[in-house]
Amino acid sequence: MTDPIHISCPACQAKNRIPAAKLSASPTCGVCKAQLLPEAPFDISEAQLNKHLKNDELPLLVDFWAPWCGPCRMMAPQFAEAARQMSPKVRFAKLDTEQHQAVGNRFQIRGIPLIILFENGREIARQAGAMDTRSIVGWVSQHLKG
Secondary structure, eight states, X not given: OOSOEEEEOTTTOOEEEEOGGXXXXXXXXXXXOXXXXXXXXXXXXXXXXXXXXXXXXXXXXXXXXXXXXXXXHHHHHHHHHHHHHHTTTSEEEEEETTXXXXXXXXXXXXXXXXXXXXXXXXXXXXXXXOOOHHHHHHHHHHHHOO
């Protein structure tokens, strides 16, 4: 990647244009100065997800979860560690399906935890069930090849 890429800010949702060579230099939002590529998963709503899918040119992995879900809580630290390992090549977000129930129908969610990998606004892969860090990183890497 040599051209600038577009990334939505995880804090204010502003669309930012970042030179690809600067992705590993901890770029910040031009509007609110928040970190654009945090090493930790960020919380996202359905409306925010829509903006990211529309604007972002980096892959986005979303963990669809709920606070009452034991496997979701078990996977949370594994997901966070995978985010740390894969930043800045992939961004990681968490969407609480209890707070945003409409996403269940929209994405045909039948069980959680569910991770969906998006690239250029399109779903490219999904995986249901709790996974460890190594499995998450391997799964994402496998689907982003090519």
